[in-house]
Amino acid sequence: MTMQLLVLGANGRIGRELRRIWPRDLPGGLRPLWHSRNAGFRWDMLAEPFPGMEPGGVVLNLAGVTDARRPVTQNIDLAMAACAAAEAAGARHLFLLSSAAVYGAHPTYDFREIDPPAPANPYGRAKLEMEQAAQDWASPGKPGLTILRLGNVVGADALLGRARPGAPVLLDPAPGQEGGPLRSYIGPRSLASVLARLAALAAEDAPLPQLLNLAAAPPVSMRALLEAAGLDWRWGPETPDVIPRVGLDTRLLQGLCPLPPGAGDPAAMVAEWRTP
Numbered sequence: 471m472t473m474q475l476l477v478l479g480a481n482g483r484i485g486r487e488l489r490r491i492w493p494r495d496l497p498g499g500l501r502p503l504w505h506s507r508n509a510g511f512r513w514d515m516l517a518e519p520f521p522g523m524e525p526g527g528v529v530l531n532l533a534g535v536t537d538a539r540r541p542v543t544q545n546i547d548l549a550m551a552a553c554a555a556a557e558a559a560g561a562r563h564l565f566l567l568s569s570a571a572v573y574g575a576h577p578t579y580d581f582r583e584i585d586p587p588a589p590a591n592p593y594g595r596a597k598l599e600m601e602q603a604a605q606d607w608a609s610p611g612k613p614g615l616t617i618l619r620l621g622n623v624v625g626a627d628a629l630l631g632r633a634r635p636g637a638p639v640l641l642d643p644a645p646g647q648e649g650g651p652l653r654s655y656i657g658p659r660s661l662a663s664v665l666a667r668l669a670a671l672a673a674e675d676a677p678l679p680q681l682l683n684l685a686a687a688p689p690v691s692m693r694a695l696l697e698a699a700g701l702d703w704r705w706g707p708e709t710p711d712v713i714p715r716v717g718l719d720t721r722l723l724q725g726l727c728p729l730p731p732g733a734g735d736p737a738a739m740v741a742e743w744r745t746p
Contacts, residue, residue: 472501474524475669476559478515478552479533480504483626484567484661491662498670500528515551516544525560528672529613530665532567535596542596549600556613563614563672565665570621570654570685570716572598580654580689580717583619583681590713605680616668616678621654621685621718623661625743629692633701640706641692644714649691650705654718656686657742660733667727682723686734689717698736699743 475496479485485504495501503523504510513521515533531552535544549566556564571594573581589595601617608615625631633639644651656664664684671678696703723729732738 471499473499473673474503474527475500476503476505476511476523476527476529476555476561478505478529478531478555479548480510481506481508482532482534483631484623485532487623487626487658488662488665491659492666496666496669498673500666500669500673503527515548515555520551520555520558523559523561527559527561528563528565528669529556529559529561530565530567530669534567536593542593543599545596546600546603549604550607553604553607553615561613562675563616563678565668565672566600566604566615566617568601568617568619569594569597570619570683570718572601572619573716575713575716577715580719581683582719583679583683583722591711601681608680614672614678615680616672617681618684619681619718621656621683621716624655624657624695624739626658627655630695630699630701630740630743633699639696639701639703641696641703642706642709642712644712647691647714649693651692651712652689652715652717653692654683654685654687654689654716654720655695655734655739656684657733657739659742659745660686660729660739664723664727664729671726678726679722682726683718683720684723685718685720686729686739687718687720688734689715690734690736690739694736695740698740
Protein backbone atom coordinates (compact mmCIF):
# COMPACT_ATOMS: atom_id res chain seq x y z
CA MET A 471 0.00 0.00 0.00
CA THR A 472 1.32 3.43 -0.96
CA MET A 473 1.58 6.10 1.72
CA GLN A 474 2.22 9.80 1.13
CA LEU A 475 5.38 11.52 2.34
CA LEU A 476 4.59 15.23 2.19
CA VAL A 477 7.82 17.21 1.77
CA LEU A 478 7.20 20.83 2.75
CA GLY A 479 9.61 23.41 1.36
CA ALA A 480 10.66 21.19 -1.54
CA ASN A 481 11.93 24.10 -3.64
CA GLY A 482 14.78 24.89 -1.22
CA ARG A 483 18.34 23.68 -1.72
CA ILE A 484 17.86 20.46 0.26
CA GLY A 485 14.47 19.80 -1.31
CA ARG A 486 15.95 20.13 -4.80
CA GLU A 487 18.65 17.60 -3.89
CA LEU A 488 16.04 15.13 -2.62
CA ARG A 489 14.00 15.53 -5.80
CA ARG A 490 17.10 14.80 -7.83
CA ILE A 491 18.07 11.70 -5.84
CA TRP A 492 14.90 10.02 -4.63
CA PRO A 493 13.00 7.67 -6.94
CA ARG A 494 9.25 7.99 -7.40
CA ASP A 495 8.61 5.43 -4.66
CA LEU A 496 10.64 5.02 -1.49
CA PRO A 497 11.13 2.05 0.85
CA GLY A 498 8.14 1.31 3.06
CA GLY A 499 5.62 2.13 0.33
CA LEU A 500 6.18 5.88 0.66
CA ARG A 501 5.59 8.19 -2.28
CA PRO A 502 6.93 11.76 -2.02
CA LEU A 503 4.44 14.58 -2.46
CA TRP A 504 6.48 17.70 -3.22
CA HIS A 505 5.25 21.01 -1.84
CA SER A 506 5.90 24.55 -2.99
CA ARG A 507 3.93 27.74 -3.36
CA ASN A 508 4.10 27.62 -7.16
CA ALA A 509 4.03 24.01 -8.38
CA GLY A 510 3.28 20.47 -7.26
CA PHE A 511 1.44 20.50 -3.93
CA ARG A 512 0.69 24.22 -3.75
CA TRP A 513 0.29 25.87 -0.37
CA ASP A 514 1.43 29.17 1.11
CA MET A 515 2.28 27.94 4.60
CA LEU A 516 2.04 31.37 6.25
CA ALA A 517 -1.07 32.68 4.50
CA GLU A 518 -3.42 29.84 3.59
CA PRO A 519 -5.24 27.05 5.42
CA PHE A 520 -3.79 23.58 4.86
CA PRO A 521 -5.44 22.05 1.75
CA GLY A 522 -5.23 18.49 3.07
CA MET A 523 -3.55 15.19 2.16
CA GLU A 524 -4.29 11.51 2.51
CA PRO A 525 -4.52 10.54 6.21
CA GLY A 526 -1.92 8.35 7.84
CA GLY A 527 1.10 9.65 5.94
CA VAL A 528 4.36 11.25 7.04
CA VAL A 529 5.37 14.91 6.87
CA LEU A 530 8.91 16.21 6.41
CA ASN A 531 9.27 19.96 6.89
CA LEU A 532 12.26 21.50 5.12
CA ALA A 533 10.75 24.99 4.90
CA GLY A 534 12.86 27.54 6.70
CA VAL A 535 14.77 30.81 6.58
CA THR A 536 18.57 30.71 6.50
CA ASP A 537 19.63 34.15 5.27
CA ALA A 538 18.96 37.84 5.84
CA ARG A 539 16.32 38.27 3.15
CA ARG A 540 13.59 37.32 5.63
CA PRO A 541 13.54 37.42 9.43
CA VAL A 542 14.91 34.20 10.93
CA THR A 543 12.01 34.20 13.40
CA GLN A 544 9.84 32.99 10.49
CA ASN A 545 11.37 29.59 11.18
CA ILE A 546 9.05 29.38 14.19
CA ASP A 547 5.95 30.29 12.15
CA LEU A 548 6.83 27.82 9.38
CA ALA A 549 7.41 25.00 11.85
CA MET A 550 4.13 25.63 13.63
CA ALA A 551 2.32 25.68 10.27
CA ALA A 552 3.87 22.27 9.59
CA CYS A 553 2.72 21.03 13.01
CA ALA A 554 -0.82 22.23 12.33
CA ALA A 555 -0.79 20.62 8.88
CA ALA A 556 0.43 17.27 10.20
CA GLU A 557 -2.27 17.31 12.85
CA ALA A 558 -5.02 18.32 10.41
CA ALA A 559 -3.93 15.60 7.99
CA GLY A 560 -3.89 12.88 10.64
CA ALA A 561 -0.25 12.17 9.81
CA ARG A 562 1.61 9.41 11.64
CA HIS A 563 4.77 11.43 12.15
CA LEU A 564 6.30 14.85 11.56
CA PHE A 565 9.99 15.50 10.95
CA LEU A 566 11.08 19.10 11.52
CA LEU A 567 14.41 20.29 10.18
CA SER A 568 16.42 22.19 12.78
CA SER A 569 20.13 22.95 12.89
CA ALA A 570 23.37 22.18 14.68
CA ALA A 571 23.44 25.94 15.30
CA VAL A 572 21.24 25.42 18.37
CA TYR A 573 24.21 23.95 20.25
CA GLY A 574 26.67 26.81 19.98
CA ALA A 575 30.33 25.79 19.86
CA HIS A 576 32.94 23.72 21.68
CA PRO A 577 36.63 23.42 20.74
CA THR A 578 36.84 19.62 21.06
CA TYR A 579 33.46 18.15 21.97
CA ASP A 580 30.82 16.61 19.66
CA PHE A 581 27.39 17.59 20.91
CA ARG A 582 24.88 14.93 21.94
CA GLU A 583 21.14 15.36 21.72
CA ILE A 584 20.93 15.50 25.53
CA ASP A 585 23.38 18.41 25.81
CA PRO A 586 21.89 21.80 26.72
CA PRO A 587 21.70 24.15 23.73
CA ALA A 588 23.57 27.45 23.80
CA PRO A 589 23.13 29.08 20.37
CA ALA A 590 25.72 31.69 19.44
CA ASN A 591 23.80 33.64 16.80
CA PRO A 592 20.24 34.81 15.95
CA TYR A 593 19.68 31.93 13.53
CA GLY A 594 20.54 29.36 16.19
CA ARG A 595 18.33 31.11 18.72
CA ALA A 596 15.39 31.16 16.28
CA LYS A 597 15.83 27.46 15.55
CA LEU A 598 15.89 26.71 19.29
CA GLU A 599 12.69 28.71 19.80
CA MET A 600 11.18 26.73 16.93
CA GLU A 601 12.16 23.45 18.62
CA GLN A 602 10.68 24.55 21.93
CA ALA A 603 7.40 25.60 20.31
CA ALA A 604 7.14 22.26 18.51
CA GLN A 605 7.89 20.32 21.68
CA ASP A 606 5.16 22.28 23.47
CA TRP A 607 2.77 21.34 20.66
CA ALA A 608 3.59 17.63 20.79
CA SER A 609 1.35 15.52 23.00
CA PRO A 610 -0.41 12.13 23.02
CA GLY A 611 -2.95 11.87 20.26
CA LYS A 612 -1.01 14.09 17.89
CA PRO A 613 1.44 12.96 15.20
CA GLY A 614 4.80 11.79 16.44
CA LEU A 615 7.55 14.40 16.33
CA THR A 616 11.25 14.16 15.51
CA ILE A 617 13.38 17.31 15.36
CA LEU A 618 16.38 16.80 13.09
CA ARG A 619 19.42 18.84 14.11
CA LEU A 620 21.14 18.92 10.78
CA GLY A 621 24.79 19.70 10.20
CA ASN A 622 25.93 21.15 6.87
CA VAL A 623 25.01 19.45 3.58
CA VAL A 624 27.73 19.39 0.92
CA GLY A 625 26.53 21.40 -2.07
CA ALA A 626 23.53 22.85 -0.24
CA ASP A 627 25.76 24.91 2.06
CA ALA A 628 27.21 28.42 1.88
CA LEU A 629 30.75 27.12 1.26
CA LEU A 630 30.52 24.85 -1.80
CA GLY A 631 26.94 25.49 -2.84
CA ARG A 632 27.55 29.17 -3.55
CA ALA A 633 30.94 28.83 -5.23
CA ARG A 634 31.08 30.49 -8.67
CA PRO A 635 33.56 29.96 -11.53
CA GLY A 636 36.31 32.56 -11.59
CA ALA A 637 35.58 33.80 -8.08
CA PRO A 638 37.77 32.32 -5.31
CA VAL A 639 35.90 31.16 -2.23
CA LEU A 640 36.80 33.25 0.81
CA LEU A 641 37.38 31.04 3.84
CA ASP A 642 37.19 32.51 7.33
CA PRO A 643 40.33 31.81 9.36
CA ALA A 644 39.78 30.04 12.67
CA PRO A 645 42.43 30.72 15.34
CA GLY A 646 44.67 27.71 15.91
CA GLN A 647 43.12 25.65 13.08
CA GLU A 648 45.09 25.28 9.87
CA GLY A 649 42.03 23.99 8.02
CA GLY A 650 39.73 26.81 9.04
CA PRO A 651 36.39 26.15 10.75
CA LEU A 652 35.43 22.56 11.55
CA ARG A 653 31.86 21.43 10.98
CA SER A 654 29.80 18.26 10.89
CA TYR A 655 28.79 17.64 7.26
CA ILE A 656 26.87 15.05 5.29
CA GLY A 657 26.75 14.30 1.57
CA PRO A 658 23.42 14.81 -0.24
CA ARG A 659 23.02 11.13 -1.15
CA SER A 660 23.72 10.03 2.41
CA LEU A 661 21.20 12.61 3.61
CA ALA A 662 18.59 11.33 1.17
CA SER A 663 19.20 7.75 2.31
CA VAL A 664 18.88 8.67 5.98
CA LEU A 665 15.70 10.68 5.48
CA ALA A 666 14.12 7.88 3.44
CA ARG A 667 15.02 5.36 6.16
CA LEU A 668 13.62 7.57 8.93
CA ALA A 669 10.39 8.12 6.99
CA ALA A 670 10.05 4.37 6.46
CA LEU A 671 10.51 3.77 10.19
CA ALA A 672 7.82 6.37 10.91
CA ALA A 673 5.48 4.69 8.42
CA GLU A 674 5.93 1.47 10.41
CA ASP A 675 5.17 3.31 13.67
CA ALA A 676 8.64 2.44 14.92
CA PRO A 677 9.71 4.37 18.03
CA LEU A 678 11.77 7.44 17.10
CA PRO A 679 13.51 10.01 19.31
CA GLN A 680 12.20 13.53 19.57
CA LEU A 681 15.69 14.97 18.98
CA LEU A 682 18.16 13.53 16.49
CA ASN A 683 21.51 14.80 15.22
CA LEU A 684 21.88 14.39 11.48
CA ALA A 685 25.38 14.35 9.97
CA ALA A 686 28.20 12.04 8.96
CA ALA A 687 31.20 11.55 11.24
CA PRO A 688 33.68 12.97 12.01
CA PRO A 689 33.60 16.80 11.71
CA VAL A 690 35.71 18.03 8.79
CA SER A 691 37.60 21.23 8.04
CA MET A 692 36.19 23.57 5.43
CA ARG A 693 39.62 23.74 3.83
CA ALA A 694 39.58 19.96 3.32
CA LEU A 695 36.21 20.22 1.57
CA LEU A 696 37.37 23.03 -0.72
CA GLU A 697 40.48 21.08 -1.67
CA ALA A 698 38.52 17.85 -2.21
CA ALA A 699 36.25 19.80 -4.55
CA GLY A 700 39.23 21.32 -6.37
CA LEU A 701 37.86 24.83 -5.89
CA ASP A 702 39.92 27.99 -5.99
CA TRP A 703 39.95 29.59 -2.57
CA ARG A 704 41.86 31.99 -0.34
CA TRP A 705 41.74 33.12 3.26
CA GLY A 706 39.37 35.94 4.04
CA PRO A 707 39.97 38.56 6.72
CA GLU A 708 40.04 37.69 10.39
CA THR A 709 36.47 37.55 11.64
CA PRO A 710 35.95 37.94 15.39
CA ASP A 711 32.58 36.18 15.40
CA VAL A 712 33.69 33.08 13.47
CA ILE A 713 32.69 29.85 15.23
CA PRO A 714 35.76 27.58 15.13
CA ARG A 715 34.07 24.20 15.63
CA VAL A 716 30.60 22.67 15.72
CA GLY A 717 30.65 18.89 15.90
CA LEU A 718 27.72 16.48 16.23
CA ASP A 719 27.70 13.14 18.01
CA THR A 720 25.90 10.80 15.59
CA ARG A 721 25.75 7.57 17.56
CA LEU A 722 21.98 7.75 17.98
CA LEU A 723 21.56 8.26 14.24
CA GLN A 724 23.92 5.39 13.45
CA GLY A 725 21.77 3.08 15.54
CA LEU A 726 18.74 3.92 13.41
CA CYS A 727 20.23 4.58 9.98
CA PRO A 728 23.80 3.28 9.75
CA LEU A 729 25.99 5.14 7.27
CA PRO A 730 28.84 3.22 5.63
CA PRO A 731 32.41 3.77 6.82
CA GLY A 732 33.94 6.77 5.11
CA ALA A 733 30.62 8.54 4.50
CA GLY A 734 32.06 11.61 6.22
CA ASP A 735 35.27 11.69 4.16
CA PRO A 736 35.51 15.02 2.28
CA ALA A 737 36.22 13.37 -1.09
CA ALA A 738 33.32 10.95 -0.65
CA MET A 739 30.89 13.73 0.24
CA VAL A 740 32.02 15.86 -2.71
CA ALA A 741 31.56 12.83 -5.00
CA GLU A 742 27.99 12.44 -3.71
CA TRP A 743 27.32 16.07 -4.57
CA ARG A 744 28.72 15.77 -8.08
CA THR A 745 27.10 12.44 -8.96
CA PRO A 746 24.22 13.11 -11.40
